[in-house]
Amino acid sequence: MPVGRVTRIIGGFYYIKTEDGTTLSAVPRGKLRRTDGIVVGDQVDYELIAPGQGVIEGVRPRHNLLKRPLVANVTQVALVFAHKNPDFNYLLIDRFLVMLEAYRLPTLILLNKTDLVPEKTAEENAEPYRKIGYTTLCTSTKNGQGIKDFLTALQGETTTLAGPSGVGKSALLNTIIPGLNQQTGAVSAKIGRGRHTTREVRLLPLPEGEGYIFDTPGFTQLDLDFLAPPDLAACFPEFAAPAEECRFQGCRHEQEPDCGVKAAMLAGAIYPWRYEHYLTFLAELKSREEQKYRRTGHHWQKQRS
Ligand SMILES: Nc1nc2c(ncn2[C@@H]2O[C@H](COP(=O)(O)OP(=O)(O)OP(=O)(O)O)[C@@H](O)[C@H]2O)c(=O)[nH]1
Ligand SMILES: [Mg+2]
Ligand SMILES: [Zn+2]
Structure with missing residues (x-):
């Protein structure tokens, strides 16, 4: 079955760019329609029913x-x-x-x-x-x-x-x-x-x-709420190698002794302002976690395990 890419959805019609570069207008097969599971960017299997017209038979697994x-x-x-x-x-x-x-x-x-x-x-x-x-x-x-x-x-x-x-x-x-x-x-x-x-x-x-x-402005909103404090350091790619030198596993790179990240920063291998931003975001995430803790009585470490 041919595969195409959904480029636009208007009033129940799905525009599909086919592999040969043409555009089809398609409708989903009955059971797909109810799940409203087709979004712009999806790869779909379709059947051609008339010139320029198709029926969507399935959605390929998404990468994201x-x-x-x-x-x-x-x-x-x-x-x-x-x-x-x-x-x-x-x-x-x-x-x-x-x-x-x-x-x-x-x-x-x-x-x-x-x-x-x-x-x-x-x-x-x-x-x-x-x-x-x-x-x-x-x-x-x-x-x-x-x-x-x-x-x-x-x-x-x-x-x-x-x-x-x-x-x-x-x-x-x-x-x-x-x-x-x-x-x-x-x-x-x-x-x-x-x-x-x-x-x-x-x-x-x-x-x-x-x-x-x-053709969208994309993300303009910034909520880091979903991020747990221990996962923040992984969002700074240049921390990865120095973090292997930290004495403690799970080092938060704050005040811990023998912290590889802090050492790399002091040695000029990590920009001080990047490290400061890390601490700023970490403080934000922690205070959010604390608020959540006060509300629910659960600590993030317990929730994560
Ligand atoms: N000098 C200069 N001005 C630019 C450049 N690119 C865009 N602008 C101007 O900056 C202003 C904002 O540009 P937009 O493209 O509307 O900005 P945007 O990021 O889409 O903004 P939002 O839609 O509000 O998220 C407009 O007046 C543009 O003409 C550039 O390369 N140089
Ligand atoms: Mg704009
Ligand atoms: Zn560390």
Whole structure:
């Protein structure tokens, strides 16, 4: 049975991009319909019943399923920030990165609005994340810088954008998908929030080569609540090797003696501000756990075992 990718859902009709590149309009077979188990991004088995029309027979197992926006089979997130306007902010970037690491989503960092800062500043902003191991591109939708590299990084992937308001996510989508005409600027910030404006999600094939990108602003919300304090350190990739040197198993890298992470930080192998952000997030998670403990009488360690 042929397989296709669901790119759009409108009023009970599922648009499917087939393997030969054509688009079908399909309806799910009866029992599938009741489960409302098909989302944009799904791989589905379908039967052709007439030219351009199909019936969906089944949904392939998903690699992942993200909520808000509800999309399936994302292979990477392009995390967008701006060098300026809004101000460059390492703490907020790290907050997003921790969330994406916790979801185990491979992340590409785009530092946009490169045209607004001297080249040296742009390089200085990007350097730490490159050193940590994230592919980090300096882009501009105004002068085209980094857009070719962005397109290359999208090849073969199903990408969704993430990042705070005003950094240029819609402008980037418009730049790489000609004719998309997404609303940009101050207005969209307001429209995106309204309760009644849940916009339909589309999966857009790239104009060249292979790959898809979702036309949504992606994650703009940041809740780390789901993360237990012991799992936080794993969201800082550069802590992994030094943590093997910690004297205690389960070392929280705070005040423990002979902590490999702290030693690496003091030796200059971990950026002090990354370590500080770790402590900041750890304190947040702990205080949330304590509140939960007071409410329920359960300690997180007991809940986890
Ligand atoms: N100077 C400069 N301005 C840019 C660039 N990219 C986008 N902008 C401007 O930044 C503003 C915000 O861009 P949007 O694309 O609407 O930002 P967004 O990330 O989609 O914001 P939300 O939809 O609110 O989440 C607009 O006025 C854009 O014209 C860039 O590379 N350089
Ligand atoms: Mg936008
Ligand atoms: Zn440690």
